[in-house]
């Protein structure tokens with residue numbers, strides 16, 4: 001009976017996603033699962049920032065997004081909310097393996113993203129892991145195959161793809177490239193290309209950047225398909 005009720009709720013949610021109001025200004029107006037809505041509420045997130053208001057509709061509807069907005073504009077929730085929602089709507093379970101990969105330039109930023117994910121995702125059943133350099137390669141290796149969502153830095157991620165036996169990325173539905181400009185500035189272009197080459201092509205990709213550079217445009221051409229372009233400029 002619970003299964004039937006869940007299926008009905010899911011069908012209703014899918015319907016709301018397909019027809020929802022693009023002018024939403026608050027999280028409560030978005031078609032979100034109650035798990036995500038509760039997580040956001042508990043963390044006291046209520047009003048959408050500009051980048052969230054503009055990126056979330058497209059991202060929630062499964063589009064690729066190229067989003068540019070300065071530091072501090074709220075990009076983290078613009079991709080973490082779609083990560084949780086997409087996997088939930090696909091009925092992702094522990095058996096489905098890795099469903100979403102979030103790549104961040106530095107350990108510090110990856111750790112921050114992971115903390116926000118833990119907070120707003122606390123009512124979801126997904127397993128999430130942090131894969132960064134400097135911390136136990138072996139422990140990460142043992143835990144990797146159980147993870148549904150990974151937040152990682154490029155170097156360590158590629159190391160696992162090359163060396164960790166049985167680490168399977170064939171099921172990845174969603175790739176997030178956060179601070180793409182900085183990832184490229186740090187010299188990770190080749191690493192990033194190798195990671196992307198190891199992912200399924202049929203995934204959704206969300207690419208966020210603080211600045212719009214020609215390097216970011218190059219990366220976008222390679223990694224996105226028919227993206228929604230969103231640039232939020234500072235009010236004068």
Ligand code: ADP
Nearest residue numbers: 045046047048049070071072073074075076077
């Ligand atoms: P960016 O990645 O664009 O630099 P962050 O996602 O790190 O920005 O968010 C910057 C700050 O704004 C964080 O402290 C975060 O908690 C806060 N924030 C993000 N979205 C909202 C929101 N909708 N309402 C209130 N505060 C928010």
Ligand code: MG
Nearest residue numbers: 075076178179
């Ligand atoms: Mg950020």
